[in-house]
Amino acid sequence: MxxxxxxxxxxxxxxxxxxxxxxxxxxxxxxxxxxxxxxxxxxxxPQRVVVPSPGQLREIRTAGDDSFLLVADLMSGCCTRTGEAFTTGLRA
The missing domain is CATH 1.20.5 (Single alpha-helices involved in coiled-coils or other helix-helix interfaces)
Known part of the structure; x- marks a missing residue:
């Protein structure tokens, strides 16, 4: 593997x-x-999980295009994991 x-x-x-x-x-x-x-x-x-601060989250939400913004919003607002957010974001 x-x-x-x-x-x-x-x-x-x-x-x-x-x-x-x-x-x-x-x-x-x-x-x-x-x-x-x-x-x-x-x-x-597993490595230690790092949760972004509210300031870091604001910067993340302005860092990319609309697709990235959708994934960031899904992960932070809906508590989805990376794979779930990308799958949902691709369907939208």
Whole structure:
């Protein structure tokens, strides 16, 4: 996944889902031994989130074109995440 440029959270999420599937199979008796015993999960350490101040937000809202302004307004006013704001902004 790393070689293909996948974000750092994806391997951790994929491991958690696979682990739950394998543990359910173990509980159902499909595996005699715990299939994830001793397996070290991938580490995901997200960076600290920085929330812009009201002054910085005013500057951000005047920094780009109408499309950028729409995305900035969606993210700050509607509390959407980046991907959600861009998807909504593309539909508008």
């Amino acid at each position: 790393e070689r293909n440029g996948v974000g750092p959270a994806v391997p951790a999420i994929a491991f958690d889902r696979l682990k739950s599937i394998l543990l359910d199979a173990h509980r159902l008796g499909l595996f005699d031994d715990n299939p994830v015993a001793g397996v070290k999960p991938p580490q995901y350490d």
